[in-house]
Amino acid sequence: MITGSGILRGLWTTFRHFIKTYLEDLRSGKKRYFTKEGIELRRSPDVEGIFTIQYPEEKLPVPEEFRYIPFLVYDEGENGEKEIRCTSCGICAKVCPPQCIWIVRTNDPVTGKPIPQPKEFYIDVDICMNCGFCAEFCPFDAIKMDHDYEIASYDRFKEHIFDLERLSKPASYYAQIRPTNFAREEAARAEKEAQKAAARKVNP
Amino acid sequence: MNEQIELQASSLTDKFPEIVSLDTRTGYTGFLVMPENLITVAQTLRDEFGYDYLSSVTGVDYLPENKMEVVYHFYRTTGGGALVLKTQVDRENPVVPSLTPLYPGAEFQEREAWDLLGIRFANHPDLRRILTWEGFYGHPLRKDWKEPFFEEETKPFKSRWPEGHVYRAEDKNPFHDNVQYPPGFDPEQWSPETDELLYAGLKRVDKSDDFLTEQVVVNLGPQHPSTHGVFRMVVVLDGETVVDLKPIMGYLHRNHEKIGERNTFLQNMPFTDRLDYVCSMSNNFGYALAVEKLMGIQPPERAEYIRVMMAELTRFLNHIFSIGFLLNDLGAFFTPMLYALEERELILDVFEAVSGSRMMCNYFRFGGVARDIPDEVMEKIRKLVLERLPRKLDEMDYFITNNEIVRGRCEGVGVLTAERAIALSASGPVLRASGVAYDVRRADPYSIYDRFEFDIPVRYNGDIYDRYLLRLDEMRQSLRILQQVMRDIPEGPIMSGKPQYQVRVPAGESYGRVEGPKGELGFYVVSNGKPNPWRYHVRAPTFINLTSLAEMCRGQKIADVVTILGSIDIVLGEVDR
Numbered sequence: 072m073i074t075g076s077g078i079l080r081g082l083w084t085t086f087r088h089f090i091k092t093y094l095e096d097l098r099s100g101k102k103r104y105f106t107k108e109g110i111e112l113r114r115s116p117d118v119e120g121i122f123t124i125q126y127p128e129e130k131l132p133v134p135e136e137f138r139y140i141p142f143l144v145y146d147e148g149e150n151g152e153k154e155i156r157c158t159s160c161g162i163c164a165k166v167c168p169p170q171c172i173w174i175v176r177t178n179d180p181v182t183g184k185p186i187p188q189p190k191e192f193y194i195d196v197d198i199c200m201n202c203g204f205c206a207e208f209c210p211f212d213a214i215k216m217d218h219d220y221e222i223a224s225y226d227r228f229k230e231h232i233f234d235l236e237r238l239s240k241p242a243s244y245y246a247q248i249r250p251t252n253f254a255r256e257e258a259a260r261a262e263k264e265a266q267k268a269a270a271r272k273v274n275p
Numbered sequence: 276m277n278e279q280i281e282l283q284a285s286s287l288t289d290k291f292p293e294i295v296s297l298d299t300r301t302g303y304t305g306f307l308v309m310p311e312n313l314i315t316v317a318q319t320l321r322d323e324f325g326y327d328y329l330s331s332v333t334g335v336d337y338l339p340e341n342k343m344e345v346v347y348h349f350y351r352t353t354g355g356g357a358l359v360l361k362t363q364v365d366r367e368n369p370v371v372p373s374l375t376p377l378y379p380g381a382e383f384q385e386r387e388a389w390d391l392l393g394i395r396f397a398n399h400p401d402l403r404r405i406l407t408w409e410g411f412y413g414h415p416l417r418k419d420w421k422e423p424f425f426e427e428e429t430k431p432f433k434s435r436w437p438e439g440h441v442y443r444a445e446d447k448n449p450f451h452d453n454v455q456y457p458p459g460f461d462p463e464q465w466s467p468e469t470d471e472l473l474y475a476g477l478k479r480v481d482k483s484d485d486f487l488t489e490q491v492v493v494n495l496g497p498q499h500p501s502t503h504g505v506f507r508m509v510v511v512l513d514g515e516t517v518v519d520l521k522p523i524m525g526y527l528h529r530n531h532e533k534i535g536e537r538n539t540f541l542q543n544m545p546f547t548d549r550l551d552y553v554c555s556m557s558n559n560f561g562y563a564l565a566v567e568k569l570m571g572i573q574p575p576e577r578a579e580y581i582r583v584m585m586a587e588l589t590r591f592l593n594h595i596f597s598i599g600f601l602l603n604d605l606g607a608f609f610t611p612m613l614y615a616l617e618e619r620e621l622i623l624d625v626f627e628a629v630s631g632s633r634m635m636c637n638y639f640r641f642g643g644v645a646r647d648i649p650d651e652v653m654e655k656i657r658k659l660v661l662e663r664l665p666r667k668l669d670e671m672d673y674f675i676t677n678n679e680i681v682r683g684r685c686e687g688v689g690v691l692t693a694e695r696a697i698a699l700s701a702s703g704p705v706l707r708a709s710g711v712a713y714d715v716r717r718a719d720p721y722s723i724y725d726r727f728e729f730d731i732p733v734r735y736n737g738d739i740y741d742r743y744l745l746r747l748d749e750m751r752q753s754l755r756i757l758q759q760v761m762r763d764i765p766e767g768p769i770m771s772g773k774p775q776y777q778v779r780v781p782a783g784e785s786y787g788r789v790e791g792p793k794g795e796l797g798f799y800v801v802s803n804g805k806p807n808p809w810r811y812h813v814r815a816p817t818f819i820n821l822t823s824l825a826e827m828c829r830g831q832k833i834a835d836v837v838t839i840l841g842s843i844d845i846v847l848g849e850v851d852r
């Protein structure tokens with residue numbers, strides 16, 4: 072082998088990479104940049120040439136399973152009131168690896184017995200490691216992982232302890248970010264209801 | 276496997292009927308030996324029984340019995356299961372003879388056990404703290420040591436529910452930070468020990484030469500772009516030639532193992548992601564294996580295939596990433612690196628779609644995996660594995676392998692011989708590039724690796740160039756396995772039993788090891804039947820591979836140190852734990 076040919080090969084590879092971007096540009100025209108289609112193209116296994124996404128003008132779509140800070144799901148009642156699904160059973164607080172979920176259970180003011188509803192619910196998002204266990208093990212589908220990753224703020228402490236207000240998001244939002252999960256859970260719930268109804272019919 | 280252990284058992288106890296006894300505690304295996312006989316037994320194991328590879332050394336603090344136990348895992352480089360040797364000493368003043376003279380690979384691990392557990396190793400050549408800083412107070416892995424934010428012995432903490440009035444732990448600490456000082460200590464008055472002692476130990480005076488040259492000590496790091504993180508190398512130079520070198524680490528230490536012993540078994544899973552954060556899937560794999568062994572459960576078929584698939588994708592992305600970085604270290608600034616990153620990104624897209632996160636996958640569960648792979652992702656993997664990755668691998672090969680500069684800088688540099696590699700407990704590509712065909716996937720098969728057809732690549736020169744070539748070979752083999760996985764993967768459940776957040780783990784010990792991309796990754800777990808592991812130890816491959824760094828660097832030029840370090844392929848998240 073001639074000395075220097077290895078280096079030339081390297082240069083040739085780099086040059087080809089360089090040229091390919093322009094060839095791809097010519098081939099797919101304007102739609103290669105700043106369009107959904109173009110972003111999809113640039114992250115597919117067939118991509119050649121330039122590869123990068125120009126955040127924040129362009130954003131990579133996140134897959135359904137993508138997980139970021141958790142949020143609490145509420146259903147909207149008839150008059151638009153929020154019906155938090157959480158029953159404050161405490162499983163998420165127990166399973167959370169860095170122990171960043173804090174829940175105050177509601178007690179009945181008269182009898183003192185616990186009511187299945189959280190009085191306060193905090194997540195210290197500085198500590199949350201986005202593991203997704205809380206969502207995975209919540210038996211009431213009440214806590215889910217969000218897709219919104221742009222939560223930077225100027226305050227380092229107080230702002231980063233999310234309270235009930237900040238954590239609550241409607242079920243419609245959940246359905247929108249995780250359609251297949253939502254559909255599966257709704258189907259399971261409907262089936263359970265049907266079973267219950269059937270059982271009630273048999274022995275009223 | 277059990278038969279094999281029986282066989283060893285009878286012969287070792289036959290050989291030393293008085294001094295070696297079987298470990299008969301329920302759930303435990305291996306042999307107990309008194310500390311004073313340790314050296315004799317270890318020597319026989321190495322020279323007569325052929326256990327030439329000391330994989331893991333660690334300690335366990337049995338507080339209730341007032342005992343410290345040191346646990347050794349020996350293997351044969353020809354393959355087979357472990358021989359576990361244990362020795363127990365009193366907790367108050369634990370002294371055990373050091374095995375470093377016999378197995379030099381024990382050096383860093385014994386230093387770690389001294390640092391974290393306070394076990395003194397007699398005759399150790401350099402018994403200093405290794406992960407914590409020199410002024411650290413106490414030995415943090417001891418069961419009676421408490422951290423500054425100490426709240427409760429184990430998780431889950433009672434303060435979180437049902438009366439979870441939130442506070443920040445820092446506000447409760449008198450110093451408002453994650454520090455604590457011994458009583459009567461004034462941080463303002465303290466001045467650190469100088470490193471003079473360390474430097475003095477490194478310098479050598481050569482009187483034979485008339486021409487007097489002075490040796491220079493250079494600190495590479497902790498903040499240095501070549502060290503792949505926060506890592507320091509103290510190098511003694513004679514001109515440009517390296518006379519000796521000491522790696523200094525621990526800047527990223529967070530006492531992963533203590534956190535692990537406070538966590539429940541499942542809570543550890545996401546923490547393992549943060550060890551070698553490039554290969555979180557492999558870390559999950561090792562930990563899941565260790566705990567499944569204790570629990571006696573087996574994942575279903577499909578889950579096994581998914582696991583192997585994820586582990587091999589991880590190997591591919593790690594190796595291509597490390598080759599890219601190696602070129603960076605050689606001075607080819609970022610172009611090859613970014614080509615490598617392209618392929619890595621595509622694989623990370625797959626990980627994100629199945630596990631929800633690109634790097635902190637947290638995908639494995641005891642008895643399976645967290646969720647199934649959607650069809651469109653399967654299609655993407657198929658495309659990558661069958662078409663794109665092989666093509667890109669060939670391109671990388673064409674791009675780099677015969678480059679004159681790469682060959683000139685890498686061939687014959689940083690050589691580690693086969694004997695030394697074994698003695699120094701090197702593992703993974705470092706070991707195999709030195710001519711030792713030792714790969715856990717073949718030597719001690721786990722999961723379903725015995726079903727696949729693949730070769731264990733070996734290279735014989737033990738230099739940087741061979742480590743590079745070996746990684747290329749391994750990526751080819753990974754693709755070969757992946758293609759078989761894609762062909763054979765069955766339908767079916769991905770989890771045995773119901774997903775549980777509190778698993779019941781019977782008392783006992785287990786050591787789960789996998790061939791991670793960087794070497795043998797082992798998890799030593801001791802359970803006492805409670806929801807939290809009593810002991811949780813990580814055998815970190817890159818930490819132990821660093822033991823051979825000094826050996827590779829001696830006599831080389833200073834510029835090569837950077838490349839040699841790159842060829843070991845370290846990740847500080849795992850080294851420092």
Ligand code: SF4
Nearest residue numbers: 157158160161163209
């Ligand atoms: S597990 Fe679900 S229902 Fe129970 S406290 Fe957490 S969010 Fe509420």
Ligand code: SF4
Nearest residue numbers: 167199200202203205
């Ligand atoms: S995602 Fe994990 S760390 Fe975060 S709140 Fe949920 S369980 Fe805790």
